[in-house]
Amino acid sequence: MKKTIRFTLNGQAVAVKAESHQMLLEVLRDTLHLTGTKYGCGEGECGACTVLVDGASVDSCIYPVFEIEGRKVTTIEGLVGERNQLHPLQKSFVENGGIQCGFCTPGMIMSAKALLDQNPHPGPEEIRQGISGNLCRCTGYVQIVESIARVAEKESANE
Ligand code: FES
Ligand code: FES
Known part of the structure; x- marks a missing residue:
């Protein structure tokens, strides 16, 4: 149909x-x-x-x-803003080595966005839980968790 x-x-x-x-x-x-x-x-x-x-x-x-x-x-x-400005999560993945081959990255960033929208100040375990449905073959996840944590920290600093 x-x-x-x-x-x-x-x-x-x-x-x-x-x-x-x-x-x-x-x-x-x-x-x-x-x-x-x-x-x-x-x-x-x-x-x-x-x-x-x-x-x-x-x-x-x-x-x-x-x-x-x-x-x-x-x-x-x-997520891309006006004049093609990257979203803070996208920038942070670039700056903190959260991307290697990049295949998992769009999905990873969308899960991270859902997490931060619900919980703006997640701890490392909560971040790992938030992206637990997303597999990455390249990074070992450490830099991904770091990339997300940096955004959460910046948002805390701006509050
Ligand atoms: S392509 Fe959808 S979960 Fe793998
Ligand atoms: S960066 Fe290659 S699968 Fe995650």
């Missing part, structure tokens, strides 16, 4: 025709050409496809697109 799905994507209203068997990731990448969100395992195991739906992190590879009707979706592209 094919139907038109309407939702908000990175602050813009969108309408896409999709099939009932399609997952959100496929529609984001193949129909809407937002390829920042990665296809890793396709089975909800690696977190490379993480996006936010109504502020919560989800694995878009196993999220049926028909369920997205009327919801708010944020992808990694939606």
